[in-house]
Amino acid sequence: xxxxxxxxxxxxxxxxxxxxxxxxxxxxxxxxxxxxxxxxxxxxxxxxxxxxxxxxxxxxxxxxxxxxxxxxxxxxxxxxxxxxxxxxxxxxxxxx
Amino acid sequence: xxxxxxxxxxxxxxxxxxxxxxxxxxxxxxxxxxxxxxxxxxxxxxxxxxxxxxxxxxxxxxxxxxxxxxxxxxxxxxxxxxxxxxxxxxxxxxxx
Amino acid sequence: xxxxxxxxxxxxxxxxxxxxxxxxxxxxxxxxxxxxxxxxxxxxxxxxxxxxxxxxxxxxxxxxxxxxxxxxxxxxxxxxxxxxxxxxxxxxxxxx
Amino acid sequence: xxxxxxxxxxxxxxxxxxxxxxxxxxxxxxxxxxxxxxxxxxxxxxxxxxxxxxxxxxxxxxxxxxxxxxxxxxxxxxxxxxxxxxxxxxxxxxxx
Amino acid sequence: xxxxxxxxxxxxxxxxxxxxxxxxxxxxxxxxxxxxxxxxxxxxxxxxxxxxxxxxxxxxxxxxxxxxxxxxxxxxxxxxxxxxxxxxxxxxxxxx
Amino acid sequence: xxxxxxxxxxxxxxxxxxxxxxxxxxxxxxxxxxxxxxxxxxxxxxxxxxxxxxxxxxxxxxxxxxxxxxxxxxxxxxxxxxxxxxxxxxxxxxxx
Amino acid sequence: xxxxxxxxxxxxxxxxxxxxxxxxxxxxxxxxxxxxxxxxxxxxxxxxxxxxxxxxxxxxxxxxxxxxxxxxxxxxxxxxxxxxxxxxxxxxxxxx
Numbered sequence: 001x002x003x004x005x006x007x008x009x010x011x012x013x014x015x016x017x018x019x020x021x022x023x024x025x026x027x028x029x030x031x032x033x034x035x036x037x038x039x040x041x042x043x044x045x046x047x048x049x050x051x052x053x054x055x056x057x058x059x060x061x062x063x064x065x066x067x068x069x070x071x072x073x074x075x076x077x078x079x080x081x082x083x084x085x086x087x088x089x090x091x092x093x094x095x096x
Numbered sequence: 097x098x099x100x101x102x103x104x105x106x107x108x109x110x111x112x113x114x115x116x117x118x119x120x121x122x123x124x125x126x127x128x129x130x131x132x133x134x135x136x137x138x139x140x141x142x143x144x145x146x147x148x149x150x151x152x153x154x155x156x157x158x159x160x161x162x163x164x165x166x167x168x169x170x171x172x173x174x175x176x177x178x179x180x181x182x183x184x185x186x187x188x189x190x191x192x
Numbered sequence: 193x194x195x196x197x198x199x200x201x202x203x204x205x206x207x208x209x210x211x212x213x214x215x216x217x218x219x220x221x222x223x224x225x226x227x228x229x230x231x232x233x234x235x236x237x238x239x240x241x242x243x244x245x246x247x248x249x250x251x252x253x254x255x256x257x258x259x260x261x262x263x264x265x266x267x268x269x270x271x272x273x274x275x276x277x278x279x280x281x282x283x284x285x286x287x288x
Numbered sequence: 289x290x291x292x293x294x295x296x297x298x299x300x301x302x303x304x305x306x307x308x309x310x311x312x313x314x315x316x317x318x319x320x321x322x323x324x325x326x327x328x329x330x331x332x333x334x335x336x337x338x339x340x341x342x343x344x345x346x347x348x349x350x351x352x353x354x355x356x357x358x359x360x361x362x363x364x365x366x367x368x369x370x371x372x373x374x375x376x377x378x379x380x381x382x383x384x
Numbered sequence: 385x386x387x388x389x390x391x392x393x394x395x396x397x398x399x400x401x402x403x404x405x406x407x408x409x410x411x412x413x414x415x416x417x418x419x420x421x422x423x424x425x426x427x428x429x430x431x432x433x434x435x436x437x438x439x440x441x442x443x444x445x446x447x448x449x450x451x452x453x454x455x456x457x458x459x460x461x462x463x464x465x466x467x468x469x470x471x472x473x474x475x476x477x478x479x480x
Numbered sequence: 481x482x483x484x485x486x487x488x489x490x491x492x493x494x495x496x497x498x499x500x501x502x503x504x505x506x507x508x509x510x511x512x513x514x515x516x517x518x519x520x521x522x523x524x525x526x527x528x529x530x531x532x533x534x535x536x537x538x539x540x541x542x543x544x545x546x547x548x549x550x551x552x553x554x555x556x557x558x559x560x561x562x563x564x565x566x567x568x569x570x571x572x573x574x575x576x
Numbered sequence: 577x578x579x580x581x582x583x584x585x586x587x588x589x590x591x592x593x594x595x596x597x598x599x600x601x602x603x604x605x606x607x608x609x610x611x612x613x614x615x616x617x618x619x620x621x622x623x624x625x626x627x628x629x630x631x632x633x634x635x636x637x638x639x640x641x642x643x644x645x646x647x648x649x650x651x652x653x654x655x656x657x658x659x660x661x662x663x664x665x666x667x668x669x670x671x672x
Contacts, residue, residue, distance in 0.1 A: 003191065004163075004191055005190045005192055006189045007156065007187045008184075008187075010188055043189075045189075049152050051152075052148070053146070053150055053153070074165065076132055085188045
């Protein structure tokens with residue numbers, strides 16, 4: 001299904017609904033400005049280009065389940081699936 | 097048709113209408129601030145000049161079909177075609 | 193309980209209630225904009241990636257009791273515990 | 289007519305009216321914030337000085353016809369001609 | 385009393401009341417936005433980490449009496465004492 | 481008259497009135513935010529200090545007639561003359 | 577009187593009243609946002625620390641009479657004298 005190749009430090013992520021929670025993490029309905037969301041990494045960019053013309057590698061990889069900040073991304077639809085594209089800096093943690 | 101040569105990290109892109117969708121991607125009408133758009137890369141700049149006087153190469157190339165953020169660009173008309181010029185940082189992904 | 197691996201310079205911290213104060217520090221109810229909070233470090237990211245493609249190590253480590261700025265973080269729930277994820281720059285001091 | 293020598297990464301440009309369009313490009317009356325304008329480069333600065341005390345060369349050269357963002361420049365009059373001075377970063381593309 | 389170890393370029397400072405003035409400096413009640421305050425340095429962080437993974441050393445040291453900008457800090461209470469934590473950049477001068 | 485030595489990348493400039501126009505340049509009364517002004521360079525600073533502890537040399541020199549942005553400067557009076565002090569980045573061009 | 581040692585790129589300056597004008601400079605009552613002020617440098621910091629862990633030297637020295645921007649500083653009183661502390665970047669020129 002790798003029909004979409006993110007550029008630079010972009011990720012393509014499939015949001016995971018709360019019912020699919022694997023490791024018992026439940027994100028509470030908080031009053032904070034930033035609401036984290038859970039998702040599965042579908043595709044990873046090559047990393048942004050540094051000033052020294054080397055790409056800065058991305059920490060997460062395809063298949064990782066991650067927590068990410070909801071507000072930074074862009075929604076797209078691929079083969080009927082709702083996906084999000086956002087930058088690596090919006091990733092908070094990898095769930096294992 | 098290469099009558100227009102973008103400078104630095106600018107791209108010239110021909111927006112692709114939804115009817116021309118190749119790989120089944122449909123961009124939904126979302127409520128997010130940023131609406132991605134699909135387009136075909138017509139011309140690519142040499143990359144922006146880094147502090148070390150080397151150009152930072154651009155990841156996308158002529159002919160690529162890309163997703164890009166709509167709000168960053170400038171509209172121009174070339175030989176009757178509606179084109180957009182924007183910076184590489186507005187590109188989200190390459191569609192394959 | 194290491195089911196959550198923070199990315200880059202993120203920390204996962206369990207806030208410590210005032211009743212659990214160890215070393216006699218009590219954070220007063222001040223009129224300042226920033227209210228510090230006490231917490232125990234549960235997990236530490238690998239550090240953010242510098243321009244030279246090396247990770248910048250994080251000063252605090254798992255198990256440290258820290259003072260941190262409350263306003264920068266994101267709340268998550270893991271195995272029934274209320275945790276916070278924030279960047280290293282929001283840490284003020286380590287309590288010993 | 290080289291009586292004006294731009295400094296750093298400034299360019300002196302003579303705006304070209306739509307009637308003088310050479311290559312069939314017509315800039316439409318769009319609703320976007322940024323309206324590109326066409327012009328002929330009259331004079332080019334030596335480039336801005338980088339941190340390493342080397343000048344970063346400018347991509348466009350005297351005589352080039354360019355598309356540029358209208359809002360960044362300063363209007364001056366030289367020998368009866370209306371000219372604009374702006375920074376290289378306001379250039380979008382070279383027309384050939 | 386070194387139970388608190390500031391991180392990065394943070395300092396822990398005990399504000400000094402005007403009655404304890406040592407060297408005859410009196411900070412007048414001015415109309416300026418920034419009111420400087422006098423304090424004694426209790427603890428000093430290791431310095432912030434530079435891009436080259438070296439810590440940038442801090443100029444003031446434990447025991448120094450300093451003038452600092454009041455508005456940047458965070459108030460904490462340690463063993464009954466009112467202390468402040470702020471970054472080195474908020475220090476104006478060392479009093480000798 | 482070199483009684484004033486600008487620091488860093490500051491210039492001391494004597495504004496030139498329109499009646500003294502040498503090369504036929506007349507700056508029109510435009511509706512743009514930035515109004516350029518003409519002046520003669522009286523004194524030039526040594527350049528701002530770069531991160532590598534070398535001064536970045538200034539492009540204009542004493543005696544040059546320049547176009548500069550009016551809004552960035554500070555007015556001073558020296559030996560009865562009205563002068564302006566501003567940074568090199570406010571210079572647009574050298575008139576020859 | 578060197579009881580105050582400014583840190584980093586701070587200066588301690590004693591403002592000079594207009595009546596004490598040495599070289600005939602009178603700063604007019606202008607309508608500009610920035611009003612320059614004249615002063616004598618009492619003490620100079622070691623310079624701010626650059627990313628390479630070297631201090632960037634300060635251009636002015638003790639005893640210099642300088643023009644500085646009024647709005648950036650902090651007022652303090654030392655041995656009955658009204659002084660100001662501000663950063664080197666607020667200095668416009670040295671008067672000789």
